[in-house]
Amino acid sequence: xxxxxxxxxxxxxxxRAVEAKVERWARKRQGTDxxxxxxxxxxxxxxxxxxxxxxxxxxxxMLLGSxxxxxxxxxxxxxxxxxxxxxxxxxxxxxxxxxxxxxxxVDPVFAGQVAEFRIAITNHSKNRxxxxxxxxxxxxxxxxxxxxxxxxxxxxxxxxxxxxxxxLDRFGIRTLFPFELFxxxxxxxxxxxxxxxxxxxDYALAPPPTQTAHGHRQHDARGEEDFAGLRKFQVGDxxxxxxxxxxxxxxxLLSKQFSGADTSSQWFDFEGIDEDDVEQRLSILTRWIxxxxxxxxxxxxxxxxxxxxxAHGEAHRHKxxxxxxxxxxxxxxxxxxxx
Amino acid sequence: MSxxxxxxxxxxxxxxxxxxxxAFSVLPHVQYLPFWATFVFxxxxxxxxxxxxxxxxxxxxxxxxxxxxxxxxxxxxSYESVSGVGPGxxxxxxxxxxxxxETKQRxxxxxxxxxxxxxxxxxxxxxxxxxxxxxxxAGVLFTMTAWLRMxxxxxxxxxxxxxxxxxxxxxxxxxxxxxxxxxxRISTPFWAVPIDTSxxxxxxxxxxxxxxxxxxxMSNAVAFRVKFEGTVPPPHQRYWRGxxxxxxxxxxxxxxxxSLGSGARSEVDYLGDPLRYQVTMExxxxxxxxxxxxxxxxxLDHTFMGPQHQLASVQPIDQRVAYTVVSHTGFRLNSKxxxxxxxxxTRLPENGNRRTLALSRQMRDDAPDEEAxxxxxxxxxxxxxxxxxxxxxxLGRDPVDSxxxxxxxxxxxxxxxxxxxxMRAVGIPSRVVLGYQGGEMNPMGDYMxxxxxxxxxxxxxWLAGRGWYRIDPTAAVAPERIESGRSAAMFDGIAASWxxxxxxxxxxxxxxxxxxxxAKWNDLILxxxxxxxxxxxxxxxxxxxxxxxxMLTLVAIVTIxxxxxxxxxxxxxxxxxxxxxxxxxxxxxxxxxxxxxxGETPQAYAVRLAREQAGMAGAAAxxxxxxxxxxxxxxxxxxxxxxxxxxxxxxxxxx
Numbered sequence: 002x003x004x005x006x007x008x009x010x011x012x013x014x015x016x017r018a019v020e021a022k023v024e025r026w027a028r029k030r031q032g033t034d035x036x037x038x039x040x041x042x043x044x045x046x047x048x049x050x051x052x053x054x055x056x057x058x059x060x061x062x063m064l065l066g067s068x069x070x071x072x073x074x075x076x077x078x079x080x081x082x083x084x085x086x087x088x089x090x091x092x093x094x095x096x097x098x099x100x101x102x103x104x105x106x107v108d109p110v111f112a113g114q115v116a117e118f119r120i121a122i123t124n125h126s127k128n129r130x131x132x133x134x135x136x137x138x139x140x141x142x143x144x145x146x147x148x149x150x151x152x153x154x155x156x157x158x159x160x161x162x163x164x165x166x167x168x169l170d171r172f173g174i175r176t177l178f179p180f181e182l183f184x185x186x187x188x189x190x191x192x193x194x195x196x197x198x199x200x201x202x203d204y205a206l207a208p209p210p211t212q213t214a215h216g217h218r219q220h221d222a223r224g225e226e227d228f229a230g231l232r233k234f235q236v237g238d239x240x241x242x243x244x245x246x247x248x249x250x251x252x253x254l255l256s257k258q259f260s261g262a263d264t265s266s267q268w269f270d271f272e273g274i275d276e277d278d279v280e281q282r283l284s285i286l287t288r289w290i291x292x293x294x295x296x297x298x299x300x301x302x303x304x305x306x307x308x309x310x311x312a313h314g315e316a317h318r319h320k321x322x323x324x325x326x327x328x329x330x331x332x333x334x335x336x337x338x339x340x
Numbered sequence: 341m342s343x344x345x346x347x348x349x350x351x352x353x354x355x356x357x358x359x360x361x362x363a364f365s366v367l368p369h370v371q372y373l374p375f376w377a378t379f380v381f382x383x384x385x386x387x388x389x390x391x392x393x394x395x396x397x398x399x400x401x402x403x404x405x406x407x408x409x410x411x412x413x414x415x416x417x418s419y420e421s422v423s424g425v426g427p428g429x430x431x432x433x434x435x436x437x438x439x440x441x442e443t444k445q446r447x448x449x450x451x452x453x454x455x456x457x458x459x460x461x462x463x464x465x466x467x468x469x470x471x472x473x474x475x476x477x478a479g480v481l482f483t484m485t486a487w488l489r490m491x492x493x494x495x496x497x498x499x500x501x502x503x504x505x506x507x508x509x510x511x512x513x514x515x516x517x518x519x520x521x522x523x524x525r526i527s528t529p530f531w532a533v534p535i536d537t538s539x540x541x542x543x544x545x546x547x548x549x550x551x552x553x554x555x556x557x558m559s560n561a562v563a564f565r566v567k568f569e570g571t572v573p574p575p576h577q578r579y580w581r582g583x584x585x586x587x588x589x590x591x592x593x594x595x596x597x598x599s600l601g602s603g604a605r606s607e608v609d610y611l612g613d614p615l616r617y618q619v620t621m622e623x624x625x626x627x628x629x630x631x632x633x634x635x636x637x638x639x640l641d642h643t644f645m646g647p648q649h650q651l652a653s654v655q656p657i658d659q660r661v662a663y664t665v666v667s668h669t670g671f672r673l674n675s676k677x678x679x680x681x682x683x684x685x686t687r688l689p690e691n692g693n694r695r696t697l698a699l700s701r702q703m704r705d706d707a708p709d710e711e712a713x714x715x716x717x718x719x720x721x722x723x724x725x726x727x728x729x730x731x732x733x734x735l736g737r738d739p740v741d742s743x744x745x746x747x748x749x750x751x752x753x754x755x756x757x758x759x760x761x762x763m764r765a766v767g768i769p770s771r772v773v774l775g776y777q778g779g780e781m782n783p784m785g786d787y788m789x790x791x792x793x794x795x796x797x798x799x800x801x802w803l804a805g806r807g808w809y810r811i812d813p814t815a816a817v818a819p820e821r822i823e824s825g826r827s828a829a830m831f832d833g834i835a836a837s838w839x840x841x842x843x844x845x846x847x848x849x850x851x852x853x854x855x856x857x858x859a860k861w862n863d864l865i866l867x868x869x870x871x872x873x874x875x876x877x878x879x880x881x882x883x884x885x886x887x888x889x890x891m892l893t894l895v896a897i898v899t900i901x902x903x904x905x906x907x908x909x910x911x912x913x914x915x916x917x918x919x920x921x922x923x924x925x926x927x928x929x930x931x932x933x934x935x936x937x938x939g940e941t942p943q944a945y946a947v948r949l950a951r952e953q954a955g956m957a958g959a960a961a962x963x964x965x966x967x968x969x970x971x972x973x974x975x976x977x978x979x980x981x982x983x984x985x986x987x988x989x990x991x992x993x994x995x
Contacts, residue, residue: 068526081476081513083516084513085480095906096913127915131496146492181487
């Protein structure tokens with residue numbers, strides 16, 4: 002009895018193998034797509050859905066019935082439905098052809114979060130494109146219609162596990178319009194990737210003590226003690242430093258500038274963490290950077306072969322977290338350090 | 341205890357249209373459905389709609405199962421069967437109703453829409469009127485629009501959904517016509533399923549009891565249509581024989597079940613010229629096949645001549661049939677009548693209608709021979725106070741006595757019955773024939789219409805040397821009924837004396853026109869079978885094509901049509917043409933020889949052009965300004981013209 006290799010009869014196995022084969026074939030056939038791609042009819046594939054198969058079965062039953070009763074009106078009904086089947090096949094495929102898909106970015110995320118890939122779809126035609134959806138593997142976007150001339154962003158939420166890159170080698174666009182009898186789809190290989198920062202450590206190991214840097218910093222650094230003048234308000238300036246009186250007078254938002262003063266900053270050192278596991282150390286560093294960033298404190302990061310002097314702001318945070326994301330334990334190449 | 345959640349209201353947008361589509365498909369069935377089935381459908385629809393609106397819970401499983409069983413038993417009890425169109429459509433209706441009660445998701449509605457399509461199909465199997473075609477298209481439009489509503493976002497209005505549905509049906513229409521014409525038709529069914537057992541028969545009744553039902557059908561429904569090849573017989577020769585009644589029990593005349601009269605045709609001497617004509621008979625659910633007088637040849641399958649020389653089919657006529665018959669109005673039937681047959685045709689209950697029997701024997705004694713006796717009886721009907729009326733009084737225990745001596749009012753059946761009884765009373769073999777008499781020519785279609793109201797009863801008597809001989813006693817009383825026909829009588833003012841009023845001339849013409857349309861519809865659309873298809877293919881230049889050739893033609897034509905549809909769809913989704921200004925601007929950049937890069941604004945392009953080709957700086961600036969003005973400014977033809985002149989005058993000078 003046990004000689005029958007039941008495991009080979011599982012359709013799921015073959016399905017996965019066939020899918021992989023088809024994917025490779027499609028990729029080879031289509032090549033890598035540019036970040037802005039218009040769908041050509043040659044790359045839009047179509048197959049009937051389960052409902053489509055039931056519909057076909059129904060039409061066949063009706064054909065038999067019409068032949069049996071020699072009833073010309075039920076022949077007409079049968080052929081009208083058959084004709085609608087053919088028409089809906091072409092309508093379904095045409096609903097995708099000549100749509101323009103472009104990559105509209107993905108924000109960096111921390112490992113364990115979902116990376117939200119944004120795909121912009123533009124309908125350049127004069128007619129509505131109903132029921133469009135983006136998908137990748139089991140992940141699907143919302144379903145939406147595109148009005149004539151409309152451009153809309155669809156979101157693909159790809160889960161992440163590890164720091165580094167989250168890749169989206171291929172994604173698809175599909176439609177079931179008009180009657181869900183057919184599914185038309187196209188695969189796109191834009192080789193998209195997003196940055197995944199390390200997973201922040203859950204527990205807050207105390208960060209290294211704050212160093213007060215008297216005279217270490219140049220006067221361009223923002224201090225807290227001596228008033229040095231006013232400048233135009235910039236996003237990120239503390240409300241405490243806004244010159245409200247000046248605002249009441251002139252209506253311009255100005256920030257008070259201080260200099261030569263007590264600039265507090267922290268150094269986060271990879272080597273200084275009492276922890277063996279590299280990933281764990283990176284997680285702790287990530288946690289510190291997040292916390293420091295939230296309180297708008299300056300922080301510096303020191304990795305083996307890499308150093309980011311204390312600063313704050315979005316760019317600094319991204320540089321620091323990015324270096325953690327791609328940290329390999331080896332000193333980074335010179336050019337990357339320069340960047 | 342936590343309350344189970346009700347529906348989530350997600351079907352609010354699509355459910356009303358699914359319900360509407362279903363109701364539209366149920367509509368033509370309502371007149372045939374048992375009352376409770378319609379009631380169940382309406383109740384369940386209203387219930388389900390309230391459930392969705394008020395976020396109630398769906399009925400529990402046990403209730404649904406109980407309802408299903410009850411409904412199934414109800415259908416069985418109403419029809420005593422589950423096959424055939426009647427019980428089939430009742431089952432579909434209750435299935436739709438019960439499926440509604442368990443429709444939770446969008447996808448469940450697919451089942452409902454499949455049922456909707458099958459309901460449309462079964463209504464087409466039941467009846468195929470002229471309006472059935474528009475009904476079919478409207479039903480499909482309704483169903484497919486409801487189908488669209490299931491997957492459309494709520495921003496799309498119902499009007500747009502209907503437009504999309506109509507557009508797709510318009511694309512599918514040529515495909516439908518092509519498939520309908522070229523799909524090979526076969527003549528014999530695979531299996532026989534009764535079309536409908538519930539609809540009442542509209543043909544001739546199998547027996548006749550004058551005096552029981554005291555009024556005659558005045559139905560204007562068409563019984564059959566006739567197209568004569570050659571001469572049309574005059575009205576008094578238009579006797580369409582149906583069935584023959586020869587058993588009389590004192591009250592009711594009855595005949596045999598349809599049976600084969602072996603050698604019946606050899607008992608006929610055909611005289612005179614043959615008449616060749618084609619009959620298109622409406623379904624009657626009966627076996628009788630109508631023909632003029634005595635048929636000589638007929639081409640309807642499984643049809644034979646009975647012992648009384650009437651035609652009958654093995655199958656009941658449950659669909660419209662067309663057949664060609666050759667008949668003779670001159671004939672001699674059974675010039676010899678065997679003794680046993682003679683005794684059948686003279687049998688008469690002795691204990692009833694005594695006054696009639698006495699009168700007949702008295703009159704026979706006064707007449708020199710049988711033919712004189714017959715003339716005397718007809719004379720009696722003609723001279724004495726007998727009236728032709730469609731609404732005679734009911735008759736007593738001895739109907740012939742009370743008709744002849746008391747009421748003296750009746751229509752064809754009364755006269756035929758009384759006459760036949762009087763003949764039998766003196767030993768002359770006689771029988772009653774039920775059929776149709778008359779028929780009106782439709783001048784617009786050059787064919788004859790015979791209606792249910794033309795149903796008639798007359799007698800045949802057997803005389804030695806002459807055989808069976810037709811005598812119509814009604815003609816003695818109301819000769820105009822026979823001479824001019826019922827329809828002509830309507831306009832001669834005779835109608836009022838018969839008990840019906842004449843319609844206006846205009847309405848009458850309208851009726852005739854409508855009948856021409858119906859006849860054409862029956863002929864061209866409903867009657868498009870193997871024969872007509874063969875003729876049409878020949879007309880198209882295909883000599884006796886077999887089904888393979890036709891399928892190949894079908895595939896070829898459908899392929900061509902699909903390519904056309906595909907091109908139409910491609911055009912539909914092409915980007916709008918660039919406007920004139922954009923085309924001119926493109927010409928300018930081409931002339932300049934510096935392609936604009938992606939996403940570069942015209943201003944940025946002009947700056948770059950000026951930097952790269954200093955000689956064009958001036959032209960670039962002015963053309964760019966003109967372009968922006970023409971493209972984005974208020975609509976102005978002058979602006980476009982100005983741009984056009986500038987672009988044509990533009991001479992690229994490379995530095």
